[in-house]
Amino acid sequence: MTTPIAEFLRALDRDLRAERRLRRARIVTEVRDHLTSTADALERSGLPRVDAERLAVERFGEPGDIAGRFPSRTVRATLVELYVYAGLLVGSLLAAWGVIGLVGGALSEAVGRSRPMPSARIWRSCDRIVNDECVGGFTDFRVAVWIVSGVLLLVGGLLFVAVHWLLRRRFVDDDPGSLTAWWFDIAGISTFGLIAVGLLVVGTGQTLTRDGTAWLSVSLPGGLLSLAVCLLFVRDLNTRSATA
């Protein structure tokens, strides 16, 4: 059975159609809380629930009139919001590159051609390995570069995300928030998509050009897992688009 408050909220939601979904949801939630509080107070004073709700709605005003009074969104707020979400996205992508760098660095060492040199924190690409000793080859800085740049990108990316997350709480919150619900999907698709492509493409390339299978054993499931997570985000995004 529909109550006077539920009926009013439906009408208000309909009259707020021009507003974006999240903003509409915020307004309706606020008004629901107000009407319920008013009806509770009237009920406590002795009115039957239905009459209390009817009176609460009557005091509140006409839904169409109220809906038209809410301010429209400013250009500045939209720009700030876009900047914050772009920052969050860039941070996520940097962190994703960091993950690829770290995995790549770790795997390069495991492929079999390179060995860490005990006296220095660098690797050596060996011509041959005899009794786990490196014979010939050249000093290989690539692994060190992969790992160091991976750590830097990962830490930097996460810091970037943290800073913009704080900015989001300060400037965007979840009120105008047209992008709030979308951000996790957009960032999720980009981040996991990048990791999946990075691991699969680079991993396959490494396997084809070198003799180890370590790349495939780690990068293939890692890449497929990232791809699966990426597809989950895509599905969520589609569901959102359909219901928005």
Next chain:
Amino acid sequence: MGREQLKGNLDMLLLAVVADAPTHGYSIIARLRERSGGVFDLKEGSVYPALHQLESRGLLRSTWSTADGRRRRVYELTRRGRAALREQVQDWRVYSSAIATVTEGRA
């Protein structure tokens, strides 16, 4: 007080009520009514667009809180809001004092 007069000063009144402590819409309206001795009895629905307007101008900020299992939007004054309130109260004092001076003894 007439609805039109009240509308013209609604921003100042809302800022003044929120200045006491962070609070939600229902409580703002109840305090407004209570502190004015029932004189400021406006259509409750008009308060929420006014609160949103003040927030979009940076005079208020709001966050969600949960009480008795219900989500509530709690408003608080920003630094700009506090400055704006001081200015509006000052303007109002000058204005009301001028009205009183002009109308004194005429009623």
